[in-house]
Amino acid sequence: MLGYPPRPPEMKPPLFDYRSPSSLDEALTLRSEYSDDSAVLAGGQSLMPMLNLRLARPEVLIDLGRVAELAGIRELDGGVSLGAMTRQRSAERSDLIRARAPLVQQALAHVGHPTIRNRGTVGGSLAHADPAAELPAVCLALDAEFVARSAGGERKIAADDFYMGFMTTALAPDELLVEVRIPAAAGTLGTAFVEIARRHGDFALVGVAAALALDGESVITDARLALTGVAGLPVRAREAEASLRGASAGAAAFAAAADLVAAELEPRTDAHATGDYRRRVASVLARRALAEAMP
Amino acid sequence: MSVEVTVTVNGEYHSAVVDTRQTLADFLRQELGLTGTHLGCEHGVCGSCTVLVDGASARSCLMLAAQATGTEITTIEGLAVDGELNELQQAMRDNHGFQCGFCTPGFMMTATELLRENPYPSEAEVREAISGNICRCTGYQSIVNGIMQAAELIHE
Numbered sequence: 001m002l003g004y005p006p007r008p009p010e011m012k013p014p015l016f017d018y019r020s021p022s023s024l025d026e027a028l029t030l031r032s033e034y035s036d037d038s039a040v041l042a043g044g045q046s047l048m049p050m051l052n053l054r055l056a057r058p059e060v061l062i063d064l065g066r067v068a069e070l071a072g073i074r075e076l077d078g079g080v081s082l083g084a085m086t087r088q089r090s091a092e093r094s095d096l097i098r099a100r101a102p103l104v105q106q107a108l109a110h111v112g113h114p115t116i117r118n119r120g121t122v123g124g125s126l127a128h129a130d131p132a133a134e135l136p137a138v139c140l141a142l143d144a145e146f147v148a149r150s151a152g153g154e155r156k157i158a159a160d161d162f163y164m165g166f167m168t169t170a171l172a173p174d175e176l177l178v179e180v181r182i183p184a185a186a187g188t189l190g191t192a193f194v195e196i197a198r199r200h201g202d203f204a205l206v207g208v209a210a211a212l213a214l215d216g217e218s219v220i221t222d223a224r225l226a227l228t229g230v231a232g233l234p235v236r237a238r239e240a241e242a243s244l245r246g247a248s249a250g251a252a253a254f255a256a257a258a259d260l261v262a263a264e265l266e267p268r269t270d271a272h273a274t275g276d277y278r279r280r281v282a283s284v285l286a287r288r289a290l291a292e293a294m295p
Numbered sequence: 296m297s298v299e300v301t302v303t304v305n306g307e308y309h310s311a312v313v314d315t316r317q318t319l320a321d322f323l324r325q326e327l328g329l330t331g332t333h334l335g336c337e338h339g340v341c342g343s344c345t346v347l348v349d350g351a352s353a354r355s356c357l358m359l360a361a362q363a364t365g366t367e368i369t370t371i372e373g374l375a376v377d378g379e380l381n382e383l384q385q386a387m388r389d390n391h392g393f394q395c396g397f398c399t400p401g402f403m404m405t406a407t408e409l410l411r412e413n414p415y416p417s418e419a420e421v422r423e424a425i426s427g428n429i430c431r432c433t434g435y436q437s438i439v440n441g442i443m444q445a446a447e448l449i450h451e
Contacts, residue, residue: 009314009317009321009325009326010321010325011314011316011317011321012316012318012321012337012356013316013318014316015296015315015316016296016315016316017296017315018296018298018315018316018359018361020361041359041362044357044358044359044362045339045354045357048318048338048339048356048357048358048359049338049339049357051316052318052337052338052356052357053338061315061359063359063361063362065362089351112427113342113426113427114352114405114408114423114424114427115342115345115352115353115354115405115408115427116339116354116427118348118351118352118353119353119354119357119358200423200426201426201427
């Protein structure tokens, strides 16, 4: 025997009660019962670090891992619907998403690493609302619709209205994000996602999701530019988009739009990059994304 | 607060009552004594604690033991076959891919998944696959060489 008393098992996260509902109804009941005192565990790739660092201290952890009805990818009116618990890796490998919403897969290539995407979920990333996350920008660019449910019923929230501020969404404390719906594109939509990160797989310093639709030869009929990492929440570059509509697709129009991106953003300085650097990078990435998105 | 965990680890069935907040990594190390799974950063950055959950790589510091109920886990201890190094272990050894050995279990589990899903990876694909694993000895080239040679050994 060593002269020390046995050590208790080491625990990184704070104390919490753990619930593992097996149906959505059961999960919603728990959510309405514990509300703000509960945290929702989806894939755990953001929440678990927060628990391990004790930045999150929920009384009750509601694990959605056994709610099978929340996972799955299905066709929806020519578009595609993703259940909130769909693993990012499944979305990355889905033929339906490749056909209907390739921008999702273009963005997922930048989300963490394959091992992270094995566990990470689509809904978890969207509801966590990290200001540098890729998928929220994708949903903004594609005008996605978020389906939220509580014990009291269901409501649909436009992507534009879902993100309200730094890590803040329109979800009420008794609600769960259950599904995201990406509508069918009118005509052929070319898309691209480009980003700059310190290391591959790190959070984006700046990321740009672009979508372009052309009429016949080269007249732009629709243009979307959504950016991540440049504000407390993902944003659309509306002025740049407006300048593109009706313009002839090409280097001149893309350069003009890139200038407007720089003009309409006011990124903040933080430990990772200055605001000026982010503005400059956003402008360059917007130009590159538009060129890459040419259908 | 405690929870019952029933899980198969390296082919062996385990049932235990653990603290609700115990991570899978701590469960493997402290309850099962499988200390081959290493813990580095404990918040999902370094990749040392990577294990396979139903065949898919996962960071065991970012999973609760409770979440593992009903799954099959493979750890570094589950790679050798009857005490003999498997192809990946042998190739990594031959290429000096282990170095100090701390990050090794995570790299090995990540590479095991890669070679199962993509038996003929290019060097670029190997690098992409291991991008979430950090080696502080910085000897990535020998690790990449080991994985590339393991792919060849498996086909022989």
